[in-house]
Amino acid sequence: MNKTVQQILLSLTVSSMFLTACNSRTNEGNTSSEESLAIHQSSKQGVTADESNSGDSQDSTLDNEGAxxxxxxxxxxxxxxxxxxxxxxxxxxxxxxxxxxxxxxxxxxxxxxxxxxxxxxxxxxxxxxxxxxxxxxxxxxxxxxxxxxxxxxxxxxxxxxxxxxxxxxxxxxxxxxxxxxxxxxxxxx
The missing domain is CATH 2.40.100.20 (Cyclophilin)
Known part of the structure; x- marks a missing residue:
């Protein structure tokens, strides 16, 4: 029984890693050039396309601290x-x-x-x-x-x-x- 549980856990781990990698590639491949530019600019600015309109921002900036x-x-x-x-x-x-x-x-x-x-x-x-x-x-x-x-x-x-x-x-x-x-x-x- 122990060996069966280990095999199941290993299969789940490998499947999870595979799906994560596939999802990442699918998301990159399914964007139009206009969407890619918006995502590229948003990621450059550190904001995902979904977050850009949420108004949420973190205030952990380092402006003049330690200057x-x-x-x-x-x-x-x-x-x-x-x-x-x-x-x-x-x-x-x-x-x-x-x-x-x-x-x-x-x-x-x-x-x-x-x-x-x-x-x-x-x-x-x-x-x-x-x-x-x-x-x-x-x-x-x-x-x-x-x-x-x-x-x-x-x-x-x-x-x-x-x-x-x-x-x-x-x-x-x-x-x-x-x-x-x-x-x-x-x-x-």
Whole structure:
């Protein structure tokens, strides 16, 4: 009898894993391109399509907490004969990002709200909040995709978004860039 129970449990476990994987693939495969874009944008913003209208948001953001410890650490973004200075926040993700500098990355526009780029290394999310409500000038990391995001317009709460720092001034310099552009990122002495 013991062997029969073990076989049943094993069969249930394998079936459960198979159905979960199939359901995930089915959901991805059954969306139209318009739905895919909406889901893609919602997931980028950390909100599923079903949750986007629910009004539920978590308020576990890390805006200026801990900014004092690293408040004097700044980075410089150089692009298109322009320079922008970012004051870095004190969190593990920011520290991990700083360890990669200097970097030269290509940024592109995303949804008329932010400029994004994909560094080759994923950053640590240890101790990170579940998400933030980004505002213009926020320099962030979107953990689910592994990309950096520079917000030049305000946006809604986004799960998985981690604030790395805040642009001191000049965020408007990003608004009129309509094509991909190269940014050199380095620490300011």
């Amino acid at each position: 004092d410890a690293m408040g004097d650490i700044r980075i410089k973004l150089t692009f298109n004969n322009e320079e922008v200075i970012v004051n870095m926040d004190d969190n593990q993700t920011s520290k991990d990002f700083l360890s990669l500098l200097p970097l030269t990355l290509t940024f592109e526009d995303y949804a008329g709200t932010e400029k994004i780029s994909y560094p080759s290394n994923k950053l640590s999310t240890e101790g990170a909040p579940s998400g933030i409500d980004p505002t213009a000038g926020d320099f962030t990391y979107y953990a689910p995709w592994g990309n950096l995001a520079i917000y030049y317009n305000d946006f809604r709460y986004s799960d998985g978004l981690i604030k790395l720092g805040k642009i001191e001034s000049g965020v408007e310099k990003f608004q009129d860039i309509n094509s991909d552009f190269t940014v050199t990122i380095e620490k300011v002495d």
